[in-house]
Amino acid sequence: MIELRARGRTLAQIAQRVGLTRQGVHEALKRTQGQLAPIVCRHCKSAIPGTNGANLSGELMCRDCLDTYPRISLAVRLTSLRIMAGLTQSELAEKTGVSQSLISLAERDNHQPRPKLRLRLLAFLESARAARTRR
Numbered sequence: 001m002i003e004l005r006a007r008g009r010t011l012a013q014i015a016q017r018v019g020l021t022r023q024g025v026h027e028a029l030k031r032t033q034g035q036l037a038p039i040v041c042r043h044c045k046s047a048i049p050g051t052n053g054a055n056l057s058g059e060l061m062c063r064d065c066l067d068t069y070p071r072i073s074l075a076v077r078l079t080s081l082r083i084m085a086g087l088t089q090s091e092l093a094e095k096t097g098v099s100q101s102l103i104s105l106a107e108r109d110n111h112q113p114r115p116k117l118r119l120r121l122l123a124f125l126e127s128a129r130a131a132r133t134r135r
């Protein structure tokens with residue numbers, strides 16, 4: 001369907017071709033695009049690897065930008081690294097022994113974890129992300 005769409009077919013034409021309603025094609029295309037599209041860095045606008053289909057439209061930054069701007073808020077840093085590592089908040093909570101509500105608050109910038117905890121979370125995410133990239 002994506003190929004047909006890319007070749008400039010209308011929804012109605014695709015619908016006829018694949019035997020769905022027009023609405024059905026619309027929904028299917030939306031779903032597929034959502035699954036495939038990576039999140040774009042809010043700063044440099046480059047696609048962030050590993051974020052394809054992440055269910056989040058927040059403000060993420062890519063690895064390079066996070067490295068370039070050390071003063072980026074913990075909220076953005078934490079969320080970006082977590083998504084790049086392919087983890088949900090609850091998975092991160094489970095693996096680090098930090099409560100999910102705390103992670104959720106920190107990602108919304110409503111809580112500043114103590115330096116020690118902050119380091120633990122970031123260090124864990126760094127290694128999780130690195131491990132994922134190697135796969």
Ligand SMILES: [Zn+2]
Nearest residue numbers: 041044062065
């Ligand atoms: Zn960037």
